[in-house]
Amino acid sequence: xxxxxxxxxxxxxxxxxxxxxxxxxxxxxxxxxxxxxxxxxxxxxxxxxxxxxxxxxxxxxxxxxxxxxxxxxxxxxxxxxxxxxxxxxxxxxxxxxxxxxxxxxxxxxxxxxxxxxxxxxxxxxxxxxxxxxxxxxxxxxxxxxxxxxxxxxxxxxxxxxxxxxxxxxxxxxxxxxxxxxxxxxxxxxxxxxxxxxxxxxxxxxxxxxxxxxxxxxxxxxxxxxxxxxxxxxxxxxxxxxxxxxxxxxxxxxxx
Numbered sequence: 001x002x003x004x005x006x007x008x009x010x011x012x013x014x015x016x017x018x019x020x021x022x023x024x025x026x027x028x029x030x031x032x033x034x035x036x037x038x039x040x041x042x043x044x045x046x047x048x049x050x051x052x053x054x055x056x057x058x059x060x061x062x063x064x065x066x067x068x069x070x071x072x073x074x075x076x077x078x079x080x081x082x083x084x085x086x087x088x089x090x091x092x093x094x095x096x097x098x099x100x101x102x103x104x105x106x107x108x109x110x111x112x113x114x115x116x117x118x119x120x121x122x123x124x125x126x127x128x129x130x131x132x133x134x135x136x137x138x139x140x141x142x143x144x145x146x147x148x149x150x151x152x153x154x155x156x157x158x159x160x161x162x163x164x165x166x167x168x169x170x171x172x173x174x175x176x177x178x179x180x181x182x183x184x185x186x187x188x189x190x191x192x193x194x195x196x197x198x199x200x201x202x203x204x205x206x207x208x209x210x211x212x213x214x215x216x217x218x219x220x221x222x223x224x225x226x227x228x229x230x231x232x233x234x235x236x237x238x239x240x241x242x243x244x245x246x247x248x249x250x251x252x253x254x255x
Contacts (some may be wrong), residue, residue: 001109008014033037039123071109114126114127120188124253126253126254127252129249134178135178136251137168137175137250137252138165138249138252139179139247139248139249140246140247140248140249142248144246145247150243151193151195151246152238153167153242154224156193156246157206160248160249161245163248164250164252165248165249166195166206166249166250167193167195167196167249168205168249169194169196169209169249176216179194180231180232180234181231190230190244191229191230191236191238192229193244193246193247194235195207195225196211196220196227197227197236198222198224200223201221201229202221203217203221217236219237221237222237224239225237225238225239225240227242229246231234
């Protein structure tokens with residue numbers, strides 16, 4: 001190591017003041033060490049930034065991968081929904097076409113049934129053949145003779161629905177008297193199902209209305225019971241699983 005150089009000057013007659021100066025080479029080494037520490041700190045900062053950048057890029061890459069997978073999944077679902085939409089649209093179009101054809105067919109059927117051609121001329125009637133007309137209704141009396149031909153209440157209702165009708169719903173005393181006061185085809189006192197049964201503890205017609213006149217049928221309503229009409233005896237409550245004849249009703253044609 002080199003010794004420091006000392007200079008002595010007389011300042012205004014005072015004793016010499018020694019000023020020691022460091023050699024140039026020593027100063028150069030000191031600056032070099034300072035720069036080195038500077039560079040080390042800078043390198044450390046840059047390294048830290050690089051690590052942070054790598055972590056950020058890794059997280060972003062993972063998010064991009066997840067978003068890409070989710071996008072592909074949503075794209076697949078969207079394609080499935082589009083295919084399902086097209087399928088449903090086609091079904092609706094087919095059903096609309098079928099419905100229109102059915103309406104035309106039923107309209108033609110109604111014309112042929114209620115206004116049959118006789119000698120190339122149409123003669124319209126309020127009820128189709130085989131149905132009796134009374135007030136604003138048409139009645140089909142299903143006079144099944146044997147127990148094999150007779151039906152439960154549900155079976156009778158299904159038969160009426162097949163005839164575009166329901167088991168008879170009666171709206172007034174006059175209609176009730178017409179049903180209970182008549183007998184068809186020598187049926188004697190045979191019972192006929194009508195559109196009245198117990199549902200949720202109340203007597204209800206098949207059109208959803210409650211029986212408003214409790215005097216029409218005696219006894220407390222009990223689930224599993226349905227109403228029959230017996231000639232000159234009015235309505236009675238019996239098990240819905242019993243087999244009886246039945247009366248269907250639908251609205252008469254307005255001419």
